[in-house]
Amino acid sequence: MSSINSLILEKRLFEPSEKFKNQANINAQTYAALCEEARDDYEGYWSRLAKIFLEWKKPFSQTLDKSNAPFYKWFADGEINASYNCIDRHIDQNGDKTAIIFESDDGKVTSISYRTLLSKVSQFANSLKSAGLKTGDRVIIYLPMSIEAVVAMQACARLGLIHSVVFGGFSAKSLQERIHDATAKMIITSDGQMRGGKALPLKPAVDEALKLGGCESVSKVVVYKRTSLQTEMNSIDVWWDDFIEGQSDTCEPVWVNSEHPLFLLYTSGSTGTPKGVQHSTGGYLLQVALSMLWTFDIKDSDIFWCTADVGWITGHSYVAYGPLAVGATQVIFEGIPTYPDAGRFWDMIERHQVSIFYTAPTAIRSLIKLGADLPNKYDLSSLRLLGSVGEPINPEAWMWFYETVGKCLCPIVDTWWQTETGAHMLTPIPGATSLKPGSCCKAFPGIQLAIVDEAGNQLKNGEGGVLVIQKPWPSMIRTIWNNPQRYQSGYFPPDYQGAYLAGDGAVKDEDGYFWIMGRIDDVLNVSGHRLGTMEIESALVANKLVAEAAVVGKPHEIKGESVVAFVVLKQALPDLSDAIGNETAKKVINELRDWVGKEIGPIAKPDEIRLCENLPKTRSGKIMRRLLRSIARGEEITADISTLDNPHIIQQLSQVIK
Numbered sequence: 001m002s003s004i005n006s007l008i009l010e011k012r013l014f015e016p017s018e019k020f021k022n023q024a025n026i027n028a029q030t031y032a033a034l035c036e037e038a039r040d041d042y043e044g045y046w047s048r049l050a051k052i053f054l055e056w057k058k059p060f061s062q063t064l065d066k067s068n069a070p071f072y073k074w075f076a077d078g079e080i081n082a083s084y085n086c087i088d089r090h091i092d093q094n095g096d097k098t099a100i101i102f103e104s105d106d107g108k109v110t111s112i113s114y115r116t117l118l119s120k121v122s123q124f125a126n127s128l129k130s131a132g133l134k135t136g137d138r139v140i141i142y143l144p145m146s147i148e149a150v151v152a153m154q155a156c157a158r159l160g161l162i163h164s165v166v167f168g169g170f171s172a173k174s175l176q177e178r179i180h181d182a183t184a185k186m187i188i189t190s191d192g193q194m195r196g197g198k199a200l201p202l203k204p205a206v207d208e209a210l211k212l213g214g215c216e217s218v219s220k221v222v223v224y225k226r227t228s229l230q231t232e233m234n235s236i237d238v239w240w241d242d243f244i245e246g247q248s249d250t251c252e253p254v255w256v257n258s259e260h261p262l263f264l265l266y267t268s269g270s271t272g273t274p275k276g277v278q279h280s281t282g283g284y285l286l287q288v289a290l291s292m293l294w295t296f297d298i299k300d301s302d303i304f305w306c307t308a309d310v311g312w313i314t315g316h317s318y319v320a321y322g323p324l325a326v327g328a329t330q331v332i333f334e335g336i337p338t339y340p341d342a343g344r345f346w347d348m349i350e351r352h353q354v355s356i357f358y359t360a361p362t363a364i365r366s367l368i369k370l371g372a373d374l375p376n377k378y379d380l381s382s383l384r385l386l387g388s389v390g391e392p393i394n395p396e397a398w399m400w401f402y403e404t405v406g407k408c409l410c411p412i413v414d415t416w417w418q419t420e421t422g423a424h425m426l427t428p429i430p431g432a433t434s435l436k437p438g439s440c441c442k443a444f445p446g447i448q449l450a451i452v453d454e455a456g457n458q459l460k461n462g463e464g465g466v467l468v469i470q471k472p473w474p475s476m477i478r479t480i481w482n483n484p485q486r487y488q489s490g491y492f493p494p495d496y497q498g499a500y501l502a503g504d505g506a507v508k509d510e511d512g513y514f515w516i517m518g519r520i521d522d523v524l525n526v527s528g529h530r531l532g533t534m535e536i537e538s539a540l541v542a543n544k545l546v547a548e549a550a551v552v553g554k555p556h557e558i559k560g561e562s563v564v565a566f567v568v569l570k571q572a573l574p575d576l577s578d579a580i581g582n583e584t585a586k587k588v589i590n591e592l593r594d595w596v597g598k599e600i601g602p603i604a605k606p607d608e609i610r611l612c613e614n615l616p617k618t619r620s621g622k623i624m625r626r627l628l629r630s631i632a633r634g635e636e637i638t639a640d641i642s643t644l645d646n647p648h649i650i651q652q653l654s655q656v657i658k
């Protein structure tokens, strides 16, 4: 609570300017009216919006089906196609409008219109059909940021194939787990990816994943050629260009029912295995479109840029689907913010005349560090709105973003949401909400959130508690693939009176503004990437050297949180007071870090590994995680350690090997 208390002392309030208010899609009056409408007639509200903002092949007759709660259904008997809604319906009026401005790592720009996007998606969809894929089949997409990634996702959606995008930073092992859990029939990948001027291989991870076993469902691997790396092609592999060769560039969309799964996206939870979050078609699409219009205030003339990778939910909702669903022009970037130098983002904003820029606090903090004055060298006058997502943004970073990037003219939308929520849940509506740096402000119109105690009782403003969403919403997670039980028990535990448990702690201030305090479960947020402590622990104990491991988070200036692992080796602990012992320890630590990189992916590598003889445990054998967190943070130990079975190890746990 202490950090949140200090955040709440933040009293600055930034009102929307007259200029912004006058042109906003939603002003204070409409905002109030929408909230009131949702309060008075919840289903009527969503039904009205779904009819206005989506095109249905067959209209739905029932809005919300609660008969099998918490397995809610929205617009269930309606028929729709996501790709049609994202592309085809813009063609008559806006076919020549630029859909995507793609900038590669080396600065080459390729722009494509909605019409060209439709041809590419249709041609790829026809190839998928020719390969024998049928509605409901699962396809793994393991591609770098590219037009092809969006084409692959949209082509799956066109046929009702369920895609599951795996972030390119995940290892072969993580990829294999996802292929296996989804029983995917196809993998779409590339030979490699370009990052910071270097070509990094991607396809070899697919080969390795398939060799690990359990992937017998895969009958084809499509490989997009992106680099000049030498690539071994196996009998089931086909190059992207050969795959689409001779295919027609028109393809009728397959109309699916609104509840048909649009995609699975694996995310970390508090147990060792990632969960396949299943999203629907109609409900998901409705809220990504609405949030483009209301949170981002998108207009026909805007150039929108969301910097997230399509491997994460933000890249699904605000790259692959949202911007297209509203017919916007967007920038997609292959590279990294620091190449060729730390001015890359600002340079791109200037060159592409970006008007709405959506990024993560970790990127903002690292760019401040690399050049707080750099934005001043560029003309950023095209910007009119800024956004932040993924983790709490500290008021200092918020102020820098507001003043140095936005020149005090652009509202910042700090959007709180999750893989499971599909779209923004808490956010300012920029023409209506006065902003407080560090707060994600208030509920998106229609969303009902509350802060409750552990018995589910609503708390008063100022009292910290657990964030819950009280009513089902259209873009919500439908289930966990292969594990409905985990969906039900994890998100709708009995104590919370049917509400969705988000897994975050939060507090509301006296003005009803929400402040997120961070996760209440064993989930870490490293550079906006969600990592389960248990997942890293299971990776560590899978190493032959390791007997036991415990992983905790520690605040990090740039990444938000860093990963600290306490590891008990099977062999005797090297003598750390001795030079040779110290060298041995360092070698072991490096080996374990690389191991986690291979097991999960480089993003999960512990920043610090501390070797110890034992983990602190209570007499009943439970690891004292809170104590480990305090030790990792170098805090004075105030916790009661009288129940600790082995108090002498505290000293050892505090030792960091440099």
Ligand code: PRX
Binding pocket: 267, 313, 314, 388, 389, 390, 391, 392, 393, 414, 415, 416, 417, 418, 419, 420, 440, 502, 503, 504, 516, 518, 519, 525, 528, 529, 530
């Ligand atoms: O803890 C919250 C944090 O990120 C978690 C969700 O992670 P993920 O599913 O990977 O989705 C991230 C992108 C939507 C949340 O439970 N989080 C996300 N946005 C914010 C945030 N914490 C504070 N402020 C935010 N704006």
